[in-house]
Amino acid sequence: MPSPSDLASTWFASRNWKPFAFQRSVWAAIQRGESGLLHASTGSGKTYAVWLGALRAFAQLHDARRPAPLQVLWITPMRALASDTARALQAPLDELGLNWTIGVRSGDTTSAERARQARRMPSTLVTTPESLTLLLTREQAAADFASLRLVVVDEWHELLGNKRGVQLQLALARLRRWQPQLVVWGLSATLGNLPHALEVLLPAGGRLVQGRQDKRILVDTLVPSAIERFPWAGHMGLKMLPQVSAEIEASANSLVFTNTRAQAELWYQALLEAHPEWAGLIALHHASLARHARDWVERSLKQGTLKAVVCTSSLDLGVDFLPVERVLQIGSAKGIARLLQRAGRSGHAPGRTSRVTLVPTHSLELVEAAAARQALAAGHIEARYSPRLSMDVLVQHLISMALGSGFRPAELFEEVRSTWAFRDLEESQWQWALSFVRNGGSSLTAYPDYQRVAAHPDGIWRVASERLARRHRLGIGTIVSDASLQLKYWSKGGGGKSLGSVEESFIARLKPGDALLFGGRILELVRVENMTAYVRRSTARKAAVARWNGGRMPLSSELAQALVERLDAAAHGRYEGAEMHAVRPLLTLQASWSALPTQRTLLAETLHSRQGWHLFLYPFAGRMANLGLANLIAWRVSRVQPLSVSIAVNDYGFELLAASPVDWAAHLPAALAADNLLEDVLASLNAGEMALRRFREIAQIAGLVFGGYPAAQKSTRQLQASSGLFYEVFRKHDAGNLLLGQARDEVLREELEIERLHQQLQKMSGLRLDLHALRRPGPLAFALLVEGMRETLSTEKLADRIARMVADLEKAASRTMSDLAGTERRKS
Incomplete structure (x- = not known):
């Protein structure tokens, strides 16, 4: 066996590989006991930079006659990646003959494997943030991690900007307390704010290693054969099916990414209907499918036996599918980092080209495609920022640490404050959190279920009862979504094969006998009981498409800026x-009937129709910020004159439709002022209702609302009702409750993007207002008109209405383009 210092070089040489400079740098840093963040292109060798560094540094530190104790903890953001990561880490061990073992700990780990790990931890444990926290709640947790030397946080960018990352920060603080010399490395490929990412992961400091960023990424676009001059979103882009099919046919292996699970279901079904001969050669992959179905797809991709997989973000991360030749992205990726991540799923090896082909679902996405390539070439990748002072996560962590060996408040306070997320935690906030877990704060002291932690005479705080401990362990984590129902085939003798899960809000709209599309199959709903929806095969030709929350991703600031450019x-x-040559007729028409947005102007349009008086404004701020702007402007104008408006938004702009005339030229300058933004935004929206919805998630994370045991989960309606009661109790009798303030802050920060809103108002104040009175809706306004009608018309009626509108507008557009052509001929 080679000496420890030669392990990495020996293994690379056995494969005729030569280490990159960044890999050698990481190897040496780990040998010196240094922590850091490695940022490098997808498929450039980040995993082996850290893993082989660990083997070089630690392989000699154990008795070769028996497996090494726990040395490395490998954190992955998705449990679906855990098994794949474990296989990748196993390869060097087998070839080098090292006596290290690798285990996986996630929600999918069997009870037998958990029992084995309880007796003896593997040398390397691949796990998730939630499972790590669960391990920290064990009585013998300190002993379990006594030999730990290295923690690797894979795909750090996926955790950095959310509460899962906060949960991980707290877990790392506990591990550092037990192992002050612990080495921590983060891995990432798509981050635009590396100093912040490094500081959050390593508050005490660490090295930033910039790896290979010269990986060639080819971005091209499928240009439609016909350009719609009046584009609208909502038809899933299926007009591009023949061209997408041709691209799949021309490649040995492809991933077809969509932005939503519903879109993935429709595209998979459409591809199979167009190419029945592809049955068994193409597959569907999204997070709601049963685990065995996803595992089969991932194995088949690795083996190169599938021609194409229609997927969502469930295949965005980490899994190494070397055979994949190219990626197709249906619709806008909405962000540069997401596009970069998905492109890297192809050519996933050093030296290979990654190729992503953009497939526009409407004509304006051609401009987005051109903008995305421009921003990608310029290296404009979105920044991600860690949440601060998430008190619901802190409350959960306090109870988790009170399990097992318990905690001393003063020691834990310093530990918590060592994290970036809680470095500004004040003593008063800490005392509030302690009081809240001890007796429910000032308003819940009479209820035993909220007296969750008790202070013992020895000064150690522990969970008060085994019943509360079991309940808490079931709720550990920060991922809160609509309640899910299991989807199973119906059989007379009982439940049949599991197909996956759908959200309760979707099933609630169906009745027995209705058809739904799931997993590429048309199914008939038989009955719903015990949080399970039973289905059977259906011969229906039309079906409701299962829908899940989270489908509307806002356009990122970086992509929006490139779009305006x-x-x-x-x-x-x-x-x-x-792309720009293809969309030129549309943009020419927009310029003729109104104007095009520029970097120095703010385009606004007015129109009087049978529906009323319309204002169309185009800040290009993303869907959520545009919604905030629309509400803000409507509310500010209503203080000057009585005003009742309806609102429609998309990523480009918004529409305000009033029942009476409004002099927008007079009102807009004052309505767009950045002064008193926070107060006016809160007043302009039903912020109380939005905070109540957000509070449901906070209440679940903080353990106020229990989601139920695995066989008896509570419905979303029950959870919302329970959290609503707490919200009202706190609002009336405990106004200083920090969870109330957090709900409001999260609404402002995450749902209304208040920072982006403020930046946008400041930016708009420096732009010249370019106001045009329209005789008829132009291409940009038409998309917003459709958004407004979508809320009041059924799908069939909407399609008929759009067809009539387009026919009328096309006649006018043809006359305009003919006149423009005649003018050009006369000039020449």
Whole structure:
């Protein structure tokens, strides 16, 4: 066996590989006991930079006659990645003959394997943030991690910006307390704010290693054969099916990414209907499918036996599918980091080109495609920021640490404050959290279920009862979503094969006998009982498509800026690239009937129709920020004159539809002022109702609301009702409850994007208002009109209405384009 210092070089040489400079740098840093963050392109060798560094540094530290004790903890953001990661880490061990063992600990780990790990931890444990916290609640947790030397946080960018990352920060603080010399390394490929990412992961400091970023990424676009001059979102892009099919046919292996599970279901079904001969050669993959179905797809991808997989973000991360030749992205990726991540699923090896083909679902996405390539070439990747002072996560952590050996408040306070997320935690906030877990704060002291932690005479705080301990362990984690129902085939003798899960809110809209599309199959709902929806095969031709929350991702600031730059260039007659040449007729029509947005102007349009008086404004701020702007402007104008408006938004802008005339030219300058933003936003929205919805998630994370035991889960309605009661009790009798303030802050920060809203108002104040009175809706306004009608018309009626509107508008557009062509001929 090679000496420890030669392990990495020996293994690389056995494969005819030569280590990159960044890999050698990480190896040496780990040998010196240094922590850091490694940022490098997807598929450039980050995993082996850290893993082989660990083997070089620690392989000699154990008796070769028996397996090494726990040395490395490998954190992955998705349990679906755990098994794949474990297989990748096993390869060098087998070839080098090292006596290390690798185990996986996640929600999918069997009870037998958990029992084995309880007796003896593997040398390397691959786990998730939630499972790590569960391990920390064990009585013998300190002994379990006594030999730990290295923690690797894979895909750090996926955890950094959310509460799962906060949960991990707290877990790392506990491990550092037990092992002050613990080495921690983060791995990431798509981060735009590396100093912050490094500081959050390593508050005491660490090295930033910039790996290979020269990986070639080819971004191209499938240009539609016909360009719609009046585009609208909502048809899933299925008009591009023949071209997508041709691209799949021309490649040995492809991933077809969609942004929603519903879209994935429709595209998979459409591909199979168009190509029955592909049955068994193409597959569907999303997070709601049963685990055995997802595992089969992942194995088949690795083996290269599938021609294509239609998928969602469930295949965004980490899994190494070397045979995949290319990626197709249906619709806008909405962000540069997401596009980069998905592109890296192809050519997933050093030296190989990654290729992603953008498939627009409507004409304006051609401009987005051109903008995405421009932003990607310029390296404009979105930043992600850690949440601060998430008190619900802190409350949960206090109870978790009170399990097992318990905690001393003063010691835990310093430990918690050592994290970036809680470095500004004040003594008063800490005392509130202690009081809340001890007796429910000032308003719940009479209820034993909220006296969850008790202070013992020895000064150690422990969970008060075994019943509360069991209940808490079932609720550990920060992932809160709509309650899910299991989907199973119906059989007379009982439940049949599991197909996966759907959200309760979708099933609640169906009745027995209705058809639904799931997993590429048309199914008939038989009955719903005990949080399970039973189905059977259906011969129906039409079916409701299962829908899940979270489908509307806002356009990122970086992509929005690149989009405006492209429109600005078009306004000045510069059309660069195939996409911009293809969409030129649409943009020419927009400029003729109104104007194009530019970097120096804020485009606004007015229109009087049978529906009323319309204002269309185009800040290009993303869906959520545009919604905040629309409500803010409507509320500010209503203080000057009585005003009742309806609102429609998309990523580009918003529509305000009033029942009476409004002089927008007079009102807009004052309505767009950045002064008193916070107060006006709160007043302009039903912020109380939004905070109540957000409080349901906070209440679940903090353990106020129990989601139920595995066989008896509570419905979303029950959870909302329970959390609503707490919300009202706190609001009336405990106004200083920090969870109330957190609910409001999260609404402002995450749902209304208040920072982006403020930045957008400041930016808009420096732009010249370019206001145009329309005779008829132009291409940009038409998309917003459709958004407004979507709320009041059924799908069939909406399609008929759109068809009539487009026919009328196309006649006018043809006359305009003919007139423009005649003008050009006369000039020449």
